[in-house]
Amino acid sequence: MTTTNAPAVIDRAAVVQQDLGSVLHPAVQHKLLEQQQLVIVSAKDSTLVDANGTEYLDGMAGLWCVNIGYGRTELADVAATQMQSLAYYPHTAMNVPAAALATKVNDLLGGDNHVYFVNSGSEANEAGFKFTRQYMKHEHPGEYRYKTIGRYLGYHGTTLSTLAAGGMGDRKMKFEPLGNNDFVHVAPPYCYRCPFGLTYPSCELACVKNIEATIQGEGPETVAAVIAEPVMSAIGVAVPPPEYLVEVEALCRKYGLLLHIDEVINGFGRTGKLFGFQHSGVQPDIVALAKGIVSAYLPIAATVVRNRVFESFYGDPAANRQVNQVNTYGGHPVAAAVALRNIEILLEEHLTERSAENGRYLLDGLNTLRQHACVGDVRGLGLLAAVELVLDRQSKAIMPGPQMQQLVDYCKAQGVIVGRSMGTRFNGNCITLAPPLVLTRAEIDRIVQVLDKGIAALTGNR
Numbered sequence: 327m328t329t330t331n332a333p334a335v336i337d338r339a340a341v342v343q344q345d346l347g348s349v350l351h352p353a354v355q356h357k358l359l360e361q362q363q364l365v366i367v368s369a370k371d372s373t374l375v376d377a378n379g380t381e382y383l384d385g386m387a388g389l390w391c392v393n394i395g396y397g398r399t400e401l402a403d404v405a406a407t408q409m410q411s412l413a414y415y416p417h418t419a420m421n422v423p424a425a426a427l428a429t430k431v432n433d434l435l436g437g438d439n440h441v442y443f444v445n446s447g448s449e450a451n452e453a454g455f456k457f458t459r460q461y462m463k464h465e466h467p468g469e470y471r472y473k474t475i476g477r478y479l480g481y482h483g484t485t486l487s488t489l490a491a492g493g494m495g496d497r498k499m500k501f502e503p504l505g506n507n508d509f510v511h512v513a514p515p516y517c518y519r520c521p522f523g524l525t526y527p528s529c530e531l532a533c534v535k536n537i538e539a540t541i542q543g544e545g546p547e548t549v550a551a552v553i554a555e556p557v558m559s560a561i562g563v564a565v566p567p568p569e570y571l572v573e574v575e576a577l578c579r580k581y582g583l584l585l586h587i588d589e590v591i592n593g594f595g596r597t598g599k600l601f602g603f604q605h606s607g608v609q610p611d612i613v614a615l616a617k618g619i620v621s622a623y624l625p626i627a628a629t630v631v632r633n634r635v636f637e638s639f640y641g642d643p644a645a646n647r648q649v650n651q652v653n654t655y656g657g658h659p660v661a662a663a664v665a666l667r668n669i670e671i672l673l674e675e676h677l678t679e680r681s682a683e684n685g686r687y688l689l690d691g692l693n694t695l696r697q698h699a700c701v702g703d704v705r706g707l708g709l710l711a712a713v714e715l716v717l718d719r720q721s722k723a724i725m726p727g728p729q730m731q732q733l734v735d736y737c738k739a740q741g742v743i744v745g746r747s748m749g750t751r752f753n754g755n756c757i758t759l760a761p762p763l764v765l766t767r768a769e770i771d772r773i774v775q776v777l778d779k780g781i782a783a784l785t786g787n788r
């Protein structure tokens with residue numbers, strides 16, 4: 327039994343009654359919740375405990391976010407101490423923890439940046455879009471540069487603009503029309519299902535050529551930025567060819583666009599480097615950070631701008647160049663103090679290096695699943711991985727939703743929580759894994775074993 331700080335007595339039935347009576351949940355069908363009630367009461371390292379005392383190994387670190395693992399009670403002490411001195415004041419003034427956190431984040435990103443604090447990954451990207459536009463208005467006053475190029479099957483958040491920037495039809499459809507043509511989409515670097523039917527490296531990165539054709543087609547003087555996750559997560563962990571981002575950066579420089587990198591999932595050790603873009607050595611102009619910045623202990627996120635962008639916002643007050651928005655909780659001192667300690671723990675415990683090493687071990691384990699004919703692809707970088715299931719390797723016909731759900735449910739019944747790709751035309755035929763970076767090798771073995779049995783049960787070992 328994992329030792330956690332579980333509340334002493336929980337009236338599970340009362341919680342379920344309250345919840346079903348009053349909570350509107352995200353993303354899950356309430357009818358399903360009525361049948362599958364999961365009341366999580368405590369957690370430690372990579373293990374969750376529900377109100378029945380059942381333990382689950384969390385292969386998804388919540389929503390790809392609890393990088394340093396659960397149950398770090400010292401973060402509760404940090405929060406309590408900060409709350410006793412200053413619980414809140416708006417970030418139009420300075421505060422001690424936010425200044426320290428910004429310094430740390432800036433240092434980790436190379437020291438040539440300023441950091442703007444928000445509360446979620448969506449807001450971090452949204453602020454990035456707005457900063458891009460404001461920057462273009464300042465720097466190119468005669469031009470009308472406002473479009474951001476995103477990738478089909480990309481995901482950048484829940485707000486209307488971040489949804490528009492993303493390329494997941496299923497996630498957008500119920501809210502459309504999104505009301506603008508500010509976001510233009512290009513083919514993703516999803517090599518297993520190359521949108522051009524090509525194979526790397528003979529493809530010569532047709533997906534990058536597609537970006538240049540799109541910039542030219544739109545009119546370069548209307549395009550402001552390209553947004554990209556270094557490794558596309560929600561699609562089912564698409565790891566691009568190594569030079570992909572380098573070539574995207576070159577296009578940004580050629581056409582005077584800002585490179586907006588979404589590190590919401592990739593960041594803080596997830597891919598085996600501190601930031602995903604560091605695998606290719608590019609220098610982004612805007613970086614969106616969330617999730618791992620605080621391992622989800624409190625809500626805080628950030629939009630980091632390179633100093634050449636920051637300088638555009640700097641000037642005489644009369645010139646009205648400052649960031650033209652304020653958010654109530656931005657730079658929240660308690661969240662900032664907790665985030666700073668979270669990053670220190672990540673660095674002190676070498677969790678990025680551990681992610682790289684154990685990521686290779688996980689990938690080796692997942693690759694053994696290729697013995698099942700229905701495993702079409704296995705891919706990953708660091709502790710971010712996916713197994714793509716197909717009915718047939720030749721046609722790559724997707725494993726249908728009910729079977730995928732059966733596999734996810736099987737793993738859960740065995741005490742292992744795995745994720746599933748979502749919201750795309752290919753609709754959820756990837757098992758995704760993004761465990762806490764403290765995951766042990768024994769836990770990796772367990773995940774692989776459970777998936778192995780689950781896939782065998784699913785297909786009769788086809």
Ligand SMILES: Cc1ncc(COP(=O)(O)O)c(C=O)c1O
Pocket residue numbers: 389445446447448449451481482483484555559560588590591616617
């Ligand atoms: C790549 C990426 N960007 C942005 C977001 C949005 O972050 P949040 O849910 O904190 O708004 C997510 C959420 O999963 C994400 O995966």
